[in-house]
Amino acid sequence: MTAPVREIPIRGEMIRLGQLLKLADLVEVGADAKILLEDGLVTVNGETEQRRGRQLHRGDVVAVEDETVRIV
Template identity: 90%
Template sequence: MAEREIAIRGEMIRLGQLLKLADLVEVGADAKLLLDDGLVTVNGEVEQRRGRQLHRGDVVAVEDEAVRVV
Protein backbone atom coordinates (compact mmCIF):
# COMPACT_ATOMS: atom_id res chain seq x y z
CA MET A 1 0.00 0.00 0.00
CA ALA A 2 1.45 3.33 -1.04
CA GLU A 3 1.63 5.95 1.69
CA ARG A 4 1.47 9.69 1.13
CA GLU A 5 2.26 12.48 3.56
CA ILE A 6 -0.20 15.07 4.86
CA ALA A 7 1.28 18.10 6.60
CA ILE A 8 -0.52 19.67 9.55
CA ARG A 9 -0.01 23.14 11.00
CA GLY A 10 -0.44 22.57 14.72
CA GLU A 11 0.60 19.86 17.15
CA MET A 12 -2.35 17.59 16.38
CA ILE A 13 -5.37 17.08 14.13
CA ARG A 14 -8.56 15.12 14.76
CA LEU A 15 -9.19 12.01 12.67
CA GLY A 16 -12.36 13.35 11.02
CA GLN A 17 -10.51 16.51 9.97
CA LEU A 18 -7.59 14.52 8.57
CA LEU A 19 -9.86 12.28 6.52
CA LYS A 20 -11.32 15.40 4.85
CA LEU A 21 -7.94 17.14 4.49
CA ALA A 22 -6.46 14.05 2.80
CA ASP A 23 -9.49 13.77 0.47
CA LEU A 24 -10.31 10.32 1.85
CA VAL A 25 -13.89 11.53 2.43
CA GLU A 26 -15.90 14.47 1.13
CA VAL A 27 -17.90 15.31 4.26
CA GLY A 28 -17.92 14.42 7.93
CA ALA A 29 -20.94 12.15 7.51
CA ASP A 30 -18.87 9.96 5.15
CA ALA A 31 -16.15 9.74 7.79
CA LYS A 32 -18.67 8.59 10.39
CA LEU A 33 -19.89 5.81 8.09
CA LEU A 34 -16.34 4.56 7.40
CA LEU A 35 -15.50 4.63 11.10
CA ASP A 36 -18.73 2.87 12.09
CA ASP A 37 -18.00 0.12 9.53
CA GLY A 38 -14.48 -0.41 10.93
CA LEU A 39 -12.79 0.58 7.67
CA VAL A 40 -10.34 3.10 9.19
CA THR A 41 -7.12 2.13 10.94
CA VAL A 42 -4.68 4.30 12.88
CA ASN A 43 -1.20 2.83 13.20
CA GLY A 44 -2.58 -0.56 12.17
CA GLU A 45 -5.47 -0.69 14.67
CA VAL A 46 -9.15 -0.20 13.82
CA GLU A 47 -10.37 3.19 15.04
CA GLN A 48 -13.99 4.28 15.41
CA ARG A 49 -13.60 7.68 17.12
CA ARG A 50 -13.86 10.60 14.69
CA GLY A 51 -12.38 12.88 17.38
CA ARG A 52 -9.23 10.76 17.88
CA GLN A 53 -6.23 13.05 18.15
CA LEU A 54 -3.47 12.37 15.63
CA HIS A 55 0.11 13.57 15.86
CA ARG A 56 3.07 13.62 13.49
CA GLY A 57 4.11 10.10 12.56
CA ASP A 58 0.64 8.56 12.87
CA VAL A 59 -0.48 6.54 9.84
CA VAL A 60 -4.16 6.45 8.89
CA ALA A 61 -5.43 3.91 6.36
CA VAL A 62 -8.79 3.60 4.63
CA GLU A 63 -9.10 0.48 2.50
CA ASP A 64 -6.13 0.67 0.08
CA GLU A 65 -5.04 4.26 0.81
CA ALA A 66 -2.72 5.34 3.62
CA VAL A 67 -1.53 8.75 4.80
CA ARG A 68 1.15 9.70 7.31
CA VAL A 69 0.76 12.84 9.39
CA VAL A 70 3.84 15.08 9.08
Protein backbone atom coordinates in the same frame (compact mmCIF):
# COMPACT_ATOMS: atom_id res chain seq x y z
CA MET B 1 0.91 -4.25 -4.91
CA THR B 2 0.12 -1.70 -2.20
CA ALA B 3 -0.27 1.99 -2.92
CA PRO B 4 2.47 4.32 -1.67
CA VAL B 5 1.97 6.17 1.60
CA ARG B 6 1.05 9.82 1.02
CA GLU B 7 2.44 12.37 3.44
CA ILE B 8 -0.04 14.95 4.77
CA PRO B 9 1.47 18.01 6.49
CA ILE B 10 -0.38 19.60 9.41
CA ARG B 11 0.09 23.08 10.86
CA GLY B 12 -0.33 22.53 14.59
CA GLU B 13 0.75 19.82 17.00
CA MET B 14 -2.29 17.61 16.34
CA ILE B 15 -5.31 17.09 14.12
CA ARG B 16 -8.51 15.18 14.76
CA LEU B 17 -9.16 12.06 12.70
CA GLY B 18 -12.31 13.44 11.05
CA GLN B 19 -10.42 16.57 9.98
CA LEU B 20 -7.53 14.53 8.60
CA LEU B 21 -9.83 12.32 6.53
CA LYS B 22 -11.21 15.45 4.85
CA LEU B 23 -7.80 17.14 4.51
CA ALA B 24 -6.35 14.04 2.84
CA ASP B 25 -9.38 13.78 0.49
CA LEU B 26 -10.22 10.35 1.89
CA VAL B 27 -13.81 11.57 2.44
CA GLU B 28 -15.83 14.48 1.06
CA VAL B 29 -17.86 15.32 4.16
CA GLY B 30 -17.89 14.46 7.85
CA ALA B 31 -20.89 12.18 7.43
CA ASP B 32 -18.81 9.97 5.13
CA ALA B 33 -16.10 9.77 7.81
CA LYS B 34 -18.67 8.68 10.38
CA ILE B 35 -19.85 5.81 8.15
CA LEU B 36 -16.30 4.59 7.42
CA LEU B 37 -15.46 4.68 11.14
CA GLU B 38 -18.65 2.87 12.16
CA ASP B 39 -17.99 0.19 9.54
CA GLY B 40 -14.46 -0.39 10.93
CA LEU B 41 -12.75 0.64 7.68
CA VAL B 42 -10.31 3.13 9.25
CA THR B 43 -7.09 2.16 11.02
CA VAL B 44 -4.68 4.36 12.96
CA ASN B 45 -1.19 2.93 13.36
CA GLY B 46 -2.52 -0.50 12.38
CA GLU B 47 -5.45 -0.59 14.83
CA THR B 48 -9.12 -0.13 13.93
CA GLU B 49 -10.38 3.26 15.08
CA GLN B 50 -14.01 4.37 15.47
CA ARG B 51 -13.61 7.78 17.13
CA ARG B 52 -13.83 10.69 14.70
CA GLY B 53 -12.36 12.96 17.39
CA ARG B 54 -9.23 10.84 17.93
CA GLN B 55 -6.20 13.12 18.22
CA LEU B 56 -3.46 12.40 15.71
CA HIS B 57 0.13 13.64 15.74
CA ARG B 58 3.06 13.71 13.34
CA GLY B 59 4.19 10.20 12.48
CA ASP B 60 0.72 8.64 12.87
CA VAL B 61 -0.36 6.49 9.93
CA VAL B 62 -4.02 6.37 8.88
CA ALA B 63 -5.39 3.84 6.39
CA VAL B 64 -8.81 3.75 4.73
CA GLU B 65 -9.32 0.67 2.59
CA ASP B 66 -6.41 0.79 0.08
CA GLU B 67 -5.21 4.35 0.80
CA THR B 68 -2.64 5.16 3.47
CA VAL B 69 -1.47 8.55 4.72
CA ARG B 70 1.22 9.60 7.22
CA ILE B 71 1.02 12.85 9.14
CA VAL B 72 4.12 15.01 8.82
